[in-house]
Amino acid sequence: MDIHDLARRLQDGDRRALSRAITLVESSRADHRKAAAELLGRLADPRRDTIRIGLSGTPGVGKSTFIERLGLALTGAGHRVAVLAVDPSSTRSGGSILGDKTRMERLARDPAAFIRPSPSQTELGGVARRTREAIALVEAAGFRTVIVETVGVGQSETLVSRMTDIFALLLAPGGGDSLQGVKRGIMEIADLILVNKADGAMKEQAEATRTDYAGALRLMRGREGDAPGFPKALTVSALAETGIAEAWEEIAALDRHRRTSGARDRIRAGQNRHWFEEAVRHGLMAHLTSDPATAARMEALGDAVAEGTEAPAAAAERLLRDLLSPGEEAR
């Protein structure tokens, strides 16, 4: 594979090259990983001017419709928009929230947009790495606005908030106990809460829900030095196409504020450091299972642990002692 050529074509905006590059970073084959690292190294540009938006919402809340409307509004205004997905799905069955491209039919046909389904994957850590690398690729291909979609399952929201600049949560209007439906941790990472379906018979209820969330958000401390008024709660209607422009204006305003204050760069720097540490963790484990001697030792200790003759923590400690002080023991 000619990485130089792939990088050039991708930077020229060749969509097939972009798709191929994402498939490459999604692979866990060793030679693909090596090629992917080279490609990402070539395309790296810390000064590239982009905005990364995380969007979460449970199934049925209208996420696809909202993203399609927002995406079309943005491409209509001259932006180039990429939509990626992080799907934690289930540890047993796998799956993909964006597997069905017909969910955003019009946006999928828009030449200024690029939609990529979540890779099928059982390990969430792996999905995170792949998605981060896909973000780098779509940005290098000239998509300056990147929307990373996820569902409110497992750690996926935390992961997505750690690879995006701004995190928005899309909700449906709820009853009186609507606040119970949102995980506490998520309220704390959300910059924007968007109550969807503020149309027709639901309009009043959506406004009431928005008021509830706005009240709850006021009780929570905003990020120090962040734009005043954030985190914020708004109503939107993806179906009636109301509130979309306003939601975008809030996102853009927060982004401007954070760029000016330097917070955006600090956030990205912290995220990069976090993902580096994750990659180290992941690589260490990969080493354990690829080095035959270590893998055999791990297997034997694992057997003893499975039988119950060794405690997991104690066995792990013995393995690590041997592995990390190899000089002290004949191998």
Next chain:
Amino acid sequence: MDIHDLARRLQDGDRRALSRAITLVESSRADHRKAAAELLGRLADPRRDTIRIGLSGTPGVGKSTFIERLGLALTGAGHRVAVLAVDPSSTRSGGSILGDKTRMERLARDPAAFIRPSPSQTELGGVARRTREAIALVEAAGFRTVIVETVGVGQSETLVSRMTDIFALLLAPGGGDSLQGVKRGIMEIADLILVNKADGAMKEQAEATRTDYAGALRLMRGREGDAPGFPKALTVSALAETGIAEAWEEIAALDRHRRTSGARDRIRAGQNRHWFEEAVRHGLMAHLTSDPATAARMEALGDAVAEGTEAPAAAAERLLRDLLSPGEEAR
């Protein structure tokens, strides 16, 4: 600290010794970790006859009342019951679902029961290790029935299902779209779905919800060779104290079946192996940050990554190359 004495007192059923031992395994101080490993080694007994039940449910579903009623029914029948909690809480704020012991006031006063709140902890992996070790301790202290409570947040349910024999999900009666409220992954790990609040005005709705879940469960493949009819959906009322004995009988029946078939031992062996691998992963990272030379190198590479001059994955690879092949490079 005299570990031998602590182990002896704990095995004699001394509750203060048990509490102290759990506090010890909850600590991450190096000397405490060492003492904890010695204690757990002393108390280990793979042939101890216990049952571990995971129970999840969102806040407000009646989890505490249900556990109290079940716990009192069991202690009334001569069992000794321990209740532990895994609280993923939020990555920013911390917290504890069982911090308030008054939630299970009667059970907390029962001498045949032992209730331990979840440790405040930001890292979920750490909570898992501590809870597993607390399970070993309460079992060594003679509590043969262990209930591990959690809330439906993040990965906590998967974690709890990986340290228990049987996993039950407590739900409230829902409307027509009740099935949407349960994460797909959770349906797949649940052995038993308990629809609570099957009393008074809610009774009919609870039965309808149970029927919905029973139908959904039929669509999902049970574990091969598992007791026929499982996973199963039942109605209960913690408040009216109906269905509790029936729920316990189902749990006990499934446990008997799995003991006889050998599945229970296979499940526990697989879990032990999983937690061993987790401990290895965790220990490797701890090493990285405790060895000064490695920590400094990691810090420097982290800085480069934060600035954007190195890609996270590439930097991680360089660090690991140096760390794991120390002979090839002057240190």
